[in-house]
Amino acid sequence: MITRRKLLMLLPAAALAWEYVLAGTPESAPGYNRNQHWWGMLLDIDKCIGCGSCVRACANENDVPEGYFRTWVERYHVSDWRQEVPQVDSPNGGKNGFPPSEAQGGKNFFVPKMCNHCVDSPCTQVCPVGATFHTPDSVVLVDDTYCLGCRYCIQACPYGCRFLHPIRRTAQKCTLCYHRITRGLTTACCENCPTGARQLADLKNPNDPIHEFLKTHSVQVLKPHLATGAKAFYHDLDGSVR
């Protein structure tokens, strides 16, 4: 029998347990089963023209503050004789495109960057309160109402994908447009890419063209030596890309 004394002892414990359950739970969408998806992104270097549409679309869709980026585009210039030391620029994250390159010789290409939604993500590992977490469908999210703003995750991300929101004072990053993909839409960046250089991929969906693409093309992830289990797959990624 639960006495008043027992109830008084149980309530705080229950409150803590409930808070623990709530921390790290993404918003659910009607009719969406999180266990039936495993999200990633395909980025095709050959197709990217550096127009910055993805950066602008992301900023508009997610209200990204000026000067910070959930996605950005880098322009690489690799000379013939110094492969390992490329020249890279990304004026305003490539949001407004790029001015003509002044670099002579060698090769030029664009590299779109974003959160890699790593399976073994260093950012979720270090978060002291679990405010950044993996969803069951393998998207790395930040609970804005729970984040302390300690910035350890920003330090831990090898790809520079996180920032502290200047107003909200919490860590922010690409959510893979979770509010869209759980409603059957694609991400804002994919939708606005004029060349199809970005394609949302659902690895648990057997009909997703990603499976055929991965089987028949050369694909690489960024910084594979860090073993983060990155799920931003790059087609024809040059070895000079960092």
Added chain:
Amino acid sequence: MMVPVDGFMYPNEVELAWSVLIVVYPYVTGLVAGAFILASLERIFHVTAVKPTYRLALLTALAFLLVAPMPLQLHLGHPERALEMYLTPNRGSAMAMFGFVYVWYLMAVLLLEIWLDFRREIVLLSQSTTGWKRLFYRALTLGSSNISEGALRVDDKVGWVITLIGIPSAFLLHGYVGFIFGSVKANPWWSTPLMPVVFIFSAMVSGIALVMLVYMAMMKIRRQPIDMPCLDTIARYLFYTFTIDFSLEMLDLIHRMYEADESFQSLDFMVHTRLWTSQVLIQIILGTAVPLALLALTQVARLGTAWRRLLYGVAGTLTLIGIFAMRWNVVIGGQLFSKSFLGYTSYKMAFATREGLLPSVGLMILPFFILWGLVKLLPPWTSVSDRTLEGQHGGAS
């Protein structure tokens, strides 16, 4: 605010995530751990020469420990959520354990040891004072006013055990701080298993130097003669630990230079440019080589008391500056280069903002005010030899 950038930084890297407050945090924590280790020399390792500083070292450790979480708290984007670290910690996070290690060290080690060591004085003061002081000391007795020889013998035994537990706890406290940095695989400047070890030894160095200087200053203020055998012993231990610390740091440096992995060119460039003053000039030359040379001189040359005092004072001060520079170079230096290894950013310290210079200086001064208050409330000057059980665990140094 435009930040000067050389080369290419990932766009979100331009602004540093961790400010000078995160430099102050490991610095203060290190002073705590080091001061405690010095105190344990007398209690556990029977170095009786340092007895005059035993209680002072404990109070110094407490004063700094009370301030240790403040820079973290100030730095948080949402300080009001800080307690979540205790309520719903992510057990896989190195940082999440800070709260627990801190509370363990504060409550189970330092406060308990200080209480046991000062209990006799607290009880006597609760009987001899009047007014609010009487109430205060009576509260501090925690209801135990038994200071019979038997009770004090128990205090001493328990205190000894707590000190014994305290040594690994002090190592844990600061080694853990080193692990927070050393375990970040994304950052080659930080990512080394040597980091916790270097942090522990540098903590010992800074803590010993601090207590030495505080002891010298206190004696001057109290117009009391300095116990030179005590000072000589502290300086000798400072020299030993500093030598180990310097060797470890050089080992790290040589290893990086010889291995010269993909990050080396970037880090090497940084040390020769943005970190030249803070790393090479202040940390290595002024803050390490010079004090080590001065301490070595006191070991090999026969110098008079005044000269030794002067050299200890200068070496201690330079040591504290050098260790602060070391923390600076780890925390700030580790954020000045891009994780792409293709560029460098700059750190512009704000002044009167929450994470600026002013609160940092305030947080560095605050422990001295706390220490002053603690010394007033619990005068550490009663010779430890007054302890009823002198010699129980003591011995020759």
